[in-house]
Amino acid sequence: MHLAMRAGFRCSMRGCGVLTIGPSDESAESVNSIGVASHIHAAAPGGRRYDQDMTAGARRDIRNGIWLCASHSVEIDRDEARYTPDALRGMKSDHERQIADELNSGRGFLRGSDLVAIGPDIVVFGELLGTSGREWSIRIDHFVQGDIRTLIDFIEGFQKRDPFDSYLIVNALGDGRQLASEPAWRRVGKSMELTCAVKDSFPREDARDLEATAATGPTNDFLIEGGDIATVSGVNSLPQRIKQMLSLLQGESPSNPKAGSRIKEYLDDFGDSPWLERWFKLDVIRLTCVPYHDRIFDKVYSLVPSVRYVEEVQVLPGERDGGWQKVRFRLGVEGVGP
Known part of the structure; x- marks a missing residue:
């Protein structure tokens, strides 16, 4: 139970974070759970990532566990080469830090949101909705730096702007792109949606x-x-x-x-x-x-x-x-x- 609680009852797989527990219609007290307490090192010989040097107590220890949804618990056991013990421990650590951050910062329902920068003077709290070719769509929940007027000025002055200051950066993605043309925005409910034409990823040197x-x-x-x-x-x-x-x-x-x-x-x-x-x-x-x-x-x-x-x-x-x-x-x- 403590493993699940430390994970916020969410899957620890990077990019997933699905809620693994919720109410059931069976009764007023019933719950549905799709969460699995998976071993990092297998509990028995023949299992995935089994470490013969571990003690029985270490195998049962919470530090040898990671909380996942049912689908990703199967995936880590089918791809041992990708999901090494170090990779799983890093994933678990990152997820628990994100849960602690959410708890302390009060992000709540904006869990999927993070900082997004549109040039050097506009930073918003939002989320990458999707990409289509060289077009990226961003939901803006609220402005952290700048405001709607700053965004309009950025759009109207785009052609005169230094290309080095014309970019879109998405923290949650860990990546960004140089903008190919001025963004466009529209109001969607209580949020805004920003559509950006971007250039190809700049080639990196080996x-x-x-x-x-x-x-x-x-x-x-x-x-x-x-x-x-x-x-x-x-x-x-x-x-x-x-x-x-x-x-x-x-x-x-x-x-x-x-x-x-x-x-x-x-x-x-x-x-x-x-x-x-x-x-x-x-x-x-x-x-x-x-x-x-x-x-x-x-x-x-x-x-x-x-x-x-x-x-x-x-x-x-x-x-x-x-x-x-x-x-x-x-x-x-x-x-x-x-």
Whole structure:
């Protein structure tokens, strides 16, 4: 029962979240349940992901369980290669954090909603309704930054806008697109529906092919090896590249003032609020998916290379060291995977 309660009686499978319990017409006290307490490591030899080194107590422990709907409990047992123990533990942890966030923030019936950005000055709470070719539809529940007038100004001034500031970012998707033309909106009941023509996803460079760059230490100082500046390349250079771009404030570079992040701005505005991670994620997605035109070298590239989607951004509590804030990322990387 505690496993189900920690999951909010919802399926822990990413992208599902279906409610697994509700009233039955059998009697005034009856309930219907489609939830299943599934094992991460099987309880007996021959089962999926069985670990012979586990004790019997560890197999029965709540930490070896994940709450799923009936359909997804079958799916994880039919695809052991995809649903590894680490993948299931990560899924369970993410789901429980989302449930805790919902409980603390009072999102209630807006559970499927998250932050959506339309350019740099409009952020709404809404949901991706669907896509059709290069057309994306967004439901807007309410404005978090900007308002309907800001949206109309964005639409009317679209043709004069810098393409780097013309984008649609969907936090729940962990991805976004550059806009191909001005959006259109209409009122639907108490919400608004936004229709956006988008460009194709900007191609990402295989992380294994990233060129060598100067290696830096914890405070972004160059590392010296044998009297020379050390270098790092390929996948090993990606964490450093992410750190450097997020540490560069937008407007800080005289030659490329639009490059850089808004992380510091969000840290100042939202501090320890439960919204902070959502804003961080929104900006990391922007830096990965919106192509940047470097006018110095006349080159277009992604400011954070090789990242195809941003699954999670977790600000580590109590981990700030001087001017540095520690953040954990879960990313989808070109040429590597999750």
